[in-house]
Amino acid sequence: MATRRVFIIWCNPLFHESVRLLLSHPDVEWVGATSDHAAAHEQIMKLGADTILIEEGEGGGVPAEAVEILEASSTDMRIIRLSLADNNLIVYHREQKIVGQAKDLLGLIQKD
């Protein structure tokens, strides 16, 4: 299985660190992280990430424009929305999954 190059855009540091620890796996290569949504696109392109984890902010929702820009960047790019408010993992335009176990997140990233 190909290693996924993962980048995270986070809001809460505790959640960010938790997710990174949970995804300590040979199939996951962490390429970067930022809490600055506006600066994320440039970093993602530069680092060649193919999987983006976006933590939804407290106000709810990830800016639609940000998702569109990221998705237009590469057909292979997988964008997964996470939120501290619920157990819903959303892979944009592909699928939605309620997390039953913590390893479900890794499963979504590994999925071909």
Added chain:
Amino acid sequence: MSDKIRLLIADDHTIFRAGVRLLLEVEPDIEVVGEALNGEEAAQMAESLHPDLILMDIAMPGMNGLEATRKIKTRFPDIHILVLTMHRTDEYFFEMLKAGASGYMLKAAETNELIGAIRSVARGEVFLVPTMARHLLQDYLQRLDDPNEAGQPSLTPREKEILRLLTEGYSNKEIADKLVVSPSTIHSHRTNLMQKLNLSSRYELIQYARQRGLIHSE
């Protein structure tokens, strides 16, 4: 006997709960003894595992963290509760403290802040996230400023109004006319006021009102 802090995590968020467990397990003085998905489980596990400390979320399905804290603190007052929540509202903050929590942390905290809070609360100290601690201080100062709140029974607006009119010399009937109620209603309010304030005469009522600043001395 282990000198580690035996900790239970109660949170319905699967990824967060599992991740926080991993974060805490690397600390040499913390042992995560269990994970509860809601308040009911937390209460059951408090009984079966008797942890030193419970990291308690508030919003959980079924029994929430507030109810669970009340239940656990009633049965096991020695178990420390540290709230770990997204909620920044005063309502949750004060209710959780009243229920017996000794700490209040936000999920927006840094990992080292959380670990510090766990250690403080496990030592029997109180740990409040500074922004929320400020709310507690403001509430305390407000109570000091309001003579009616400083350790005294609280009076309803109607009772304050009747007390003011009594001290101004109005009779029961005159007050009843002013407030468009029956004299017996005023009599009943007056009796309740005296019972509530542990006073036995109109004179004592007037003295009380003056001392508390509810009316001004001539």
